[in-house]
Amino acid sequence: SYILTQSPSVSVSPGQTITITCSGDKLGDKYVYWYQQKPGPSPNLVIYRDNQRPSGIPERFSASNSGNTATLTISGTQAMDEADYYCQAWDKDAAIFGGGTRLTVL
Amino acid sequence: EVQLLESGGDLVQPGGSLRLSCAASGFTFSNYAMSWVRQAPGKGLEWVSGISESGYSTYYADSVKGRFIISRDNSKNTLSLQMDSLGADDTAVYYCAKRGAPKTVMVDAFETWGQGTTVTVSS
Numbered sequence: 001s002y003i004l005t006q007s008p009s010v011s012v013s014p015g016q017t018i019t020i021t022c023s024g025d026k027l028g029d030k031y032v033y034w035y036q037q038k039p040g041p042s043p044n045l046v047i048y049r050d051n052q053r054p055s056g057i058p059e060r061f062s063a064s065n066s067g068n069t070a071t072l073t074i075s076g077t078q079a080m081d082e083a084d085y086y087c088q089a090w091d092k093d094a095a096i097f098g099g100g101t102r103l104t105v106l
Numbered sequence: 107e108v109q110l111l112e113s114g115g116d117l118v119q120p121g122g123s124l125r126l127s128c129a130a131s132g133f134t135f136s137n138y139a140m141s142w143v144r145q146a147p148g149k150g151l152e153w154v155s156g157i158s159e160s161g162y163s164t165y166y167a168d169s170v171k172g173r174f175i176i177s178r179d180n181s182k183n184t185l186s187l188q189m190d191s192l193g194a195d196d197t198a199v200y201y202c203a204k205r206g207a208p209k210t211v212m213v214d215a216f217e218t219w220g221q222g223t224t225v226t227v228s229s
Contacts, residue, residue, distance in 0.1 A: 001168065033215050035151070042201055042219035043143075043151065049211050086151050090214055093165045095141065095153035 002091035004098035011104040012077045020101045022070040022087030030089040032070040034063060037100075038083040046085075047072060079105050108132040108218050110202045115223030122192050122227070128185040128202030128220055136160075136180035139205040141216065142187050144198035144225075154200070155187065159208065169195070192227045199224050 004024045012018040022032065034047035046057050050065040060075045074081055082105040087098040114126040126142070141156040155176040156165040164176050175188040185202055199222040206212025 031214060035216070037151075042221055043216070044219070045215055045217050048206070048215040048217075052211065054212075054215075054217065084150075088151075088153075088216070093156070094167060095143070095156070095216075097143075097151040097153060100150040 002089070002094075002096050004087055004089060004096055006085075006087060006098040006101045008099070009102040009104065011106050012074075013106050014079060015076055017073060017075045018077050018103065020072040020074075020085050020103065022072075022098045023068050024070075024089065024096075025068060027068050027070055027089065028066045030065075030091070032063070032065045033088040034061075034072045035086045035088065036081075036083045037086065043086065074103075077103075077105055081105060108204065110204060110218060110220035112200065112202050112220045112223035115200065115225045117226045117228065118192055119229050120193055120227055123188070123190045124192060124225060126187040126189065126200055126223055126225070130183045130185065130202075130204070133204070135178075135183040137208065139208070139213075140178065140185045141203045141205065142176060142185075143201045143203050143216070143219075144196075145201070145222075146195075146198040149198075152198075156205075157185070189225070192225075194227050197225060197227045 031049045035043040037043040047063040063072045084100045109131045111129045142154040157176045161178045173191045201222045202220040203216040204218040206215045206217045
């Protein structure tokens with residue numbers, strides 16, 4: 001079965017830029033989606049189709065996908081961005097999620 | 107406003123059964139594919155099952171295939187998940203998730219999630 005791999009955790013200082021990666025075999029051939037989950041609430045879509053932001057998602061969130069790696073970049077990170085981030089792709093009609101990356105804003 | 111409201115979560119013994127429901131409102135339910143996604147305590151997201159707009163096509167994760175059945179009633183705007191032969195590994199918060207509009211760039215995104223319902227499998 002298809003596997004997406006994320007680093008378990010990253011930390012960043014407020015105002016800095018952070019990149020969260022997601023890797024999978026030929027991931028660039030698939031569309032990647034990113035979800036943000038803060039403690040308690042349900043996940044929230046922040047990026048769809050590799051690099052598109054849904055309405056209401058701040059411009060500081062950007063993303064790309066190429067080769068075996070997709071990246072989510074948060075520029076000018078704010079305290080409110082502290083959350084778990086999950087990448088997701090589709091493989092043969094099944095949705096596959098990465099293990100998640102916990103972003104800590106120090 | 108789009109809303110998804112899950113119910114049916116409970117404490118159940120190993121080997122038992124449970125039926126989850128998701129009441130949808132604020133959109134034309136029959137136009138959207140739906141899925142169930144779960145999250146075990148302290149763990150990440152795991153897609154469980156999906157169903158097409160009409161209900162004709164259903165899909166399952168290997169971990170639940172043969173034990174869970176997804177269904178929908180478009181006349182009642184309700185998504186369901188029948189869970190049988192439950193084990194400790196099925197303990198999780200179960201989310202109902204709405205896919206994006208068909209024939210749009212959002213079609214494969216989980217654009218709306220419910221608040222989740224908790225299933226605990228324990229003796």
